[in-house]
Amino acid sequence: MKTKLTFILSLMLSSAIANDRYTDQMIKNIETVYKAQTNEEFQSAINLFERIGNAEKTKWEPFYYASFGYLMQAVRQQEGSKKDQFLDLAASSLDKAKAIKENESEIVALEGFIYMIRLTVDPATRGPQYSSMAMQSFGKAIGLNPENPRALTFMAQMQYGTAQFFKSPTTEACQTLAVAFEKYETYKSDNPLAPTWGKGAADDMKEQCK
Amino acid sequence: MKTRFLLLFTISSLSAFSQTIVTGIVTDEKGEGIPGANVFIQDSYDGISSDADGKFSFSTDEKGSKFLVVTFVGYKQFQQAVELNGQPIKVNVSLREEINQLDAVVISAGSFTAGEEKRRTILKPIDIATTAGATADIAGALNTLPGTTKVGESGRLFVRGGDSNEARTFIDGMVVLDAYGPSAPNTPSRGRFLPFMFKGTSFSTGGYSAEYGQALSSALVLNSKDKAEMNQTDIGIMSVGADVAHTQVWDRASLSGKIQYTNVRPYFGMINQEVDWKTPPASLEGSAAYRKQIGKDGFVKFFGNFNQSDYSLFIHDILDPQVKYQYDLGNDYRYGNGSYLQSLNENWTMRGGLSYTYIQNKVKIDGIPLGDVEKGIHAKAVLENSVSDRIEIRFGGELIERDFEATRQNENSNQAELLSFREPITAAFTEGEIYASKRFVTKVGGRMEYNNLIDQLSVDPRLSVAYKPGKQGQFALAYGTFRQTSKNEYVMFNNNLNPEKADHYILNYQVINDKKTFRVETYYKKYYQLVKFENGNLQQLNNKGRGYAKGVEFFWRDNETIRNVDYWISYSYLDTERDYLYFPSSATPSFTSKHNFSAVYKHFVTSLKTQFGLTYSFASGRTYFNPNNSLEDFNTDKTPFYQDVSANIAYLPKSNLIIYLSCTNLLGRDNIFGYQYSVQPNANGEFVSRAIRQAAPRFLFVGVFITISKNKSVNQLPNL
Numbered sequence: 001m002k003t004k005l006t007f008i009l010s011l012m013l014s015s016a017i018a019n020d021r022y023t024d025q026m027i028k029n030i031e032t033v034y035k036a037q038t039n040e041e042f043q044s045a046i047n048l049f050e051r052i053g054n055a056e057k058t059k060w061e062p063f064y065y066a067s068f069g070y071l072m073q074a075v076r077q078q079e080g081s082k083k084d085q086f087l088d089l090a091a092s093s094l095d096k097a098k099a100i101k102e103n104e105s106e107i108v109a110l111e112g113f114i115y116m117i118r119l120t121v122d123p124a125t126r127g128p129q130y131s132s133m134a135m136q137s138f139g140k141a142i143g144l145n146p147e148n149p150r151a152l153t154f155m156a157q158m159q160y161g162t163a164q165f166f167k168s169p170t171t172e173a174c175q176t177l178a179v180a181f182e183k184y185e186t187y188k189s190d191n192p193l194a195p196t197w198g199k200g201a202a203d204d205m206k207e208q209c210k
Numbered sequence: 211m212k213t214r215f216l217l218l219f220t221i222s223s224l225s226a227f228s229q230t231i232v233t234g235i236v237t238d239e240k241g242e243g244i245p246g247a248n249v250f251i252q253d254s255y256d257g258i259s260s261d262a263d264g265k266f267s268f269s270t271d272e273k274g275s276k277f278l279v280v281t282f283v284g285y286k287q288f289q290q291a292v293e294l295n296g297q298p299i300k301v302n303v304s305l306r307e308e309i310n311q312l313d314a315v316v317i318s319a320g321s322f323t324a325g326e327e328k329r330r331t332i333l334k335p336i337d338i339a340t341t342a343g344a345t346a347d348i349a350g351a352l353n354t355l356p357g358t359t360k361v362g363e364s365g366r367l368f369v370r371g372g373d374s375n376e377a378r379t380f381i382d383g384m385v386v387l388d389a390y391g392p393s394a395p396n397t398p399s400r401g402r403f404l405p406f407m408f409k410g411t412s413f414s415t416g417g418y419s420a421e422y423g424q425a426l427s428s429a430l431v432l433n434s435k436d437k438a439e440m441n442q443t444d445i446g447i448m449s450v451g452a453d454v455a456h457t458q459v460w461d462r463a464s465l466s467g468k469i470q471y472t473n474v475r476p477y478f479g480m481i482n483q484e485v486d487w488k489t490p491p492a493s494l495e496g497s498a499a500y501r502k503q504i505g506k507d508g509f510v511k512f513f514g515n516f517n518q519s520d521y522s523l524f525i526h527d528i529l530d531p532q533v534k535y536q537y538d539l540g541n542d543y544r545y546g547n548g549s550y551l552q553s554l555n556e557n558w559t560m561r562g563g564l565s566y567t568y569i570q571n572k573v574k575i576d577g578i579p580l581g582d583v584e585k586g587i588h589a590k591a592v593l594e595n596s597v598s599d600r601i602e603i604r605f606g607g608e609l610i611e612r613d614f615e616a617t618r619q620n621e622n623s624n625q626a627e628l629l630s631f632r633e634p635i636t637a638a639f640t641e642g643e644i645y646a647s648k649r650f651v652t653k654v655g656g657r658m659e660y661n662n663l664i665d666q667l668s669v670d671p672r673l674s675v676a677y678k679p680g681k682q683g684q685f686a687l688a689y690g691t692f693r694q695t696s697k698n699e700y701v702m703f704n705n706n707l708n709p710e711k712a713d714h715y716i717l718n719y720q721v722i723n724d725k726k727t728f729r730v731e732t733y734y735k736k737y738y739q740l741v742k743f744e745n746g747n748l749q750q751l752n753n754k755g756r757g758y759a760k761g762v763e764f765f766w767r768d769n770e771t772i773r774n775v776d777y778w779i780s781y782s783y784l785d786t787e788r789d790y791l792y793f794p795s796s797a798t799p800s801f802t803s804k805h806n807f808s809a810v811y812k813h814f815v816t817s818l819k820t821q822f823g824l825t826y827s828f829a830s831g832r833t834y835f836n837p838n839n840s841l842e843d844f845n846t847d848k849t850p851f852y853q854d855v856s857a858n859i860a861y862l863p864k865s866n867l868i869i870y871l872s873c874t875n876l877l878g879r880d881n882i883f884g885y886q887y888s889v890q891p892n893a894n895g896e897f898v899s900r901a902i903r904q905a906a907p908r909f910l911f912v913g914v915f916i917t918i919s920k921n922k923s924v925n926q927l928p929n930l
Binding site: 021025039040043044047048050051052054055080081089124132133136165166167168 | 245246248250252253254255256257258259262281283439440723725776814816819862863864
């Protein structure tokens with residue numbers, strides 16, 4: 001029922017803005033980057049985001065999604081230095097988005113996510129520095145938009161990881177996760193291009209909080 | 211027929227004016243197709259990614275004169291003007307590699323770089339802190355790397371047959387006159403700077419940049435951390451003292467300060483010491499660091515520290531241990547350093563700085579004062595220009611001025627006399643780094659110095675090349691001439707002494723991948739113009755001394771094969787001789803050993819939240835001279851070998867608490883560093899010896915470190 005409604009809603013939305021080339025192309029390509037599996041698929045979607053971003057100049061979304069694409073590739077790499085190379089690209093795309101819109105909760109949350117993946121490359125060396133940087137970013141992202149479910153999910157993950165390492169209770173982390181779940185349901189941005197990803201990560205964590 | 215033709219014409223012209231088809235291929239310099247390149251008409255959505263063969267084809271609605279742009283990661287952006295008028299366009303694009311990529315060749319001969327943890331480096335700053343046996347001392351950790359000789363009673367860096375004063379320390383490019391804290395005779399000293407202050411270190415055992423002068427054997431370049439990210443307070447309670455530090459962060463600036471009090475008196479009270487202390491060492495030290503972002507592209511750093519320490523001990527006569535005299539030392543040290551970095555535009559960067567060192571040693575032997583004061587100023591300005599991604603040039607100028615004043619007892623008159631010198635050195639240096647390709651790089655430079663004290667102008671060349679034939683391994687070669695004013699204790703007697711000089715020739719091969727490093731290096735170093743005593747007389751000095759050092763070194767590090775385990779092994783072979791100072795002929799100096807071996811092991815056990823570290827060090831016997839033998843046997847006797855097994859444990863019971871335990875020389879080996887002989891022979895006409903031993907068989911250290919901050923997951927681990 002719900003999906004049906006969303007479907008109709010999105011149909012209505014897309015028809016209403018069919019003449020807006022920017023939104024139209026972005027929606028299509030966001031779909032592509034969400035579904036991408038291979039490096040080729042990611043690269044081709046990222047290339048389009050970069051073309052749109054270079055042409056538009058005032059829109060933060062293209063560079064946000066280009067960064068997201070690189071980040072997803074980083075996550076899929078096995079070798080640390082490869083991960084870092086993709087993270088470098090993700091960070092440089094995100095810098096472009098940041099230069100266009102400074103205090104966007106989604107951008108700040110993605111920045112935190114980049115730090116989080118940086119951390120995983122070499123936890124022993126990078127742990128102290130990047131865990132605090134990531135938590136700071138998630139905190140700032142939640143401050144900018146307390147309803148941002150992605151910022152909440154990652155914050156919950158960081159809190160959980162820290163609690164687990166030090167064998168302290170995970171209550172705080174699970175509370176944050178519960179809020180994240182709630183926001184995935186209730187929070188709807190008025191920006192048709194706003195990110196919707198990240199629920200999978202929350203689902204994965206659900207088990208641990210039972 | 212006619213209408214048909216007209217219709218056709220209209221259609222074709224219509225389409226001609228609506229869309230242009232652009233096709234072509236993207237290749238690299240070798241003509242290989244590049245897949246996934248972004249090919250597009252500038253400022254439009256129109257474009258495509260090149261296919262698996264590098265080919266592309268797309269249509270565009272854009273019209274008129276536009277730019278076709280092609281981008282691909284690791285290559286320079288390609289741009290070409292095209293006329294979009296409906297006629298199909300074919301463009302063949304050859305992309306040029308961008309050099310500043312992670313896999314490009316780097317100059318590696320002679321240097322160990324640690325830092326920017328993103329890069330592939332041999333040693334990371336945290337490694338310095340977590341190396342067992344180093345007790346969080348920078349020199350202690352570097353002494354596990356090839357090229358160093360373990361000189362246990364000194365604790366300083368001795369590099370490739372060089373004395374410890376030949377290894378100089380630079381902080382943010384600025385020279386530090388004495389990087390080590392005071393220590394009692396024959397007990398190891400510790401560096402004055404804590405490893406956690408630095409985000410990167412570069413330890414060069416030869417062939418270093420023209421920017422670093424007045425260093426004969428080694429340059430240790432430390433880069434301090436940038437702006438702190440978080441307010442926090444750190445408290446440390448240790449078996450030998452306590453410290454407290456606080457960091458305050460603003461939007462564009464941060465300030466940190468630290469006060470530390472060290473007192474080994476209670477510790478020495480419990481554990482027997484070889485040294486007959488009257489008052490064991492105690493010190494008070496403090497440091498402060500301020501960082502501020504200036505404008506968009508500027509950054510300024512200030513750092514200052516002070517240290518006051520003193521001790522008093524009895525030195526016993528070798529012939530008659532009942533006869534003793536009292537040795538008092540008070541050391542007063544201040545260091546301040548300011549540095550500035552500004553990018554002027556895309557290609558030009560400017561940096562500069564000013565440092566000031568003040569060291570006062572108040573020494574008294576049986577109440578007779580023997581102090582000295584050294585003051586130094588260093589000012590430097592450097593301009594860097596990235597001419598292109600293949601050529602980088604750097605040039606700068608500096609002034610190093612030292613003022614030295616010492617009180618000595620004149621042997622003839624038995625009166626105290628004042629000896630002093632003032633040495634201003636102005637220098638200019640330039641260096642260019644040229645990449646012929648990603649595989650081949652050359653660095654050429656030179657350093658010109660004018661020494662005002664001896665009125666001498668000099669030019670020293672530097673040259674390094676590196677070649678990377680495959681994906682991982684690379685060869686490097688370095689050559690350079692280096693000079694350094696001889697030790698203060700000689701210059702004060704003879705203000706006209708020439709600087710000591712050394713030529714370095716280095717050949718290096720290394721393979722670094724993600725978690726493994728292999729490296730082998732061989733070198734030849736020629737020493738000349740060393741200080742020499744004429745007829746063995748300290749008052750008559752010349753520059754006729756000379757010598758050489760040559761050797762082969764191996765390094766292996768593996769952070770992959772065993773889970774949660776990181777280890778490295780280094781071995782150095784050193785063959786060196788000198789004829790200098792009081793040496794009767796060419797001989798191997800006593801601060802060197804032929805074979806040096808270190809193995810460092812670190813294991814993090816997640817279930818115990820504990821890191822275990824173990825370090826094994828070995829050094830073959832060191833030479834000494836037994837005056838009971840003839841002078842022909844000068845420095846031919848050798849001490850027993852040196853061996854040490856050290857361990858440390860860092861336990862993290864809570865996120866903001868660390869309990870740290872370390873112990874040196876677990877096996878309790880009685881290491882002998884050398885022998886001292888009585889000045890006069892005894893009744894039997896023999897010179898009596900006394901072994902120079904470790905002050906205590908082991909050094910035990912316990913510390914508890916607490917961090918207070920908003921973010922509970924922050925701890926002092928990076929500091930340890």
